[in-house]
Amino acid sequence: MASYSSSSLSRISTLQNHISPLEANNKLRSLVKISPQVSEAIASGRAVVALESTIISHGMPYPQNLQTAKEVESIVRENGAVPATIAILNGVPCIGLNEEELERLASLGKSVQKTAGRDIPHVVATRGDGATTVSATLFFASMVGIQVFVTGGIGGVHRHANHSKIHVHFLLFTMDISSDLTALGRTPIALKKEIKNI
Numbered sequence: 251m252a253s254y255s256s257s258s259l260s261r262i263s264t265l266q267n268h269i270s271p272l273e274a275n276n277k278l279r280s281l282v283k284i285s286p287q288v289s290e291a292i293a294s295g296r297a298v299v300a301l302e303s304t305i306i307s308h309g310m311p312y313p314q315n316l317q318t319a320k321e322v323e324s325i326v327r328e329n330g331a332v333p334a335t336i337a338i339l340n341g342v343p344c345i346g347l348n349e350e351e352l353e354r355l356a357s358l359g360k361s362v363q364k365t366a367g368r369d370i371p372h373v374v375a376t377r378g379d380g381a382t383t384v385s386a387t388l389f390f391a392s393m394v395g396i397q398v399f400v401t402g403g404i405g406g407v408h409r410h411a412n413h414s415k416i417h418v419h420f421l422l423f424t425m426d427i428s429s430d431l432t433a434l435g436r437t438p439i440a441l442k443k444e445i446k447n448i
């Protein structure tokens with residue numbers, strides 16, 4: 251009887267999450283770690299700028315990646331906003347990294363998993379380290395109410411995505427289209443991206 255009622259309660263709670271997404275969002279917020287500076291800034295209505303972390307792990311070698319990440323954060327600060335670099339460390343989504351966390355992510359480089367929105371559950375469940383692409387960063391930024399986001403580059407439709415090759419008995423499409431595009435279309439966040447010159 252006890253297990254019947256607890257499973258009913260869990261079903262009701264799942265149903266409530268569908269009916270009341272705001273409440274579900276609050277629950278999700280409790281699963282992420284927000285740095286004290288970012289948390290204070292959000293609470294007091296100061297400008298916060300989200301920054302993706304794949305450019306740190308996969309975009310440049312160490313230690314230039316660390317230096318660039320710090321420079322970008324200080325440009326955001328010089329302009330009166332609070333930077334929130336986003337990554338998953340030991341399975342915990344972190345919104346705003348301290349110096350030690352930034353150093354760790356940068357030195358791990360490509361051994362960190364490149365994490366798009368669809369990869370978040372896997373990285374969290376396996377307590378892995380994940381560098382967030384635009385789609386995953388958008389997910390976490392919008393969850394905590396950050397409205398502006400800066401990136402070095404977004405994914406697109408890769409060459410030959412719609413080309414088919416006759417492959418023995420079936421047609422093969424690469425369909426290599428970045429999930430950044432759908433995430434940008436669904437998330438109410440302003441994105442700033444410069445033309446890449448690296």
Ligand SMILES: O=c1[nH]cc([C@@H]2O[C@H](COP(=O)(O)O)[C@@H](O)[C@H]2O)c(=O)[nH]1
Pocket residue numbers: 302304305309366382383384385402403404405406427428429430446
């Ligand atoms: O000029 C670019 N710089 C950086 C990226 C990184 O790669 C991600 C897209 O990867 P994919 O195409 O696998 O979705 C972006 O969100 C970003 O982190 C990119 O695509 N293009």
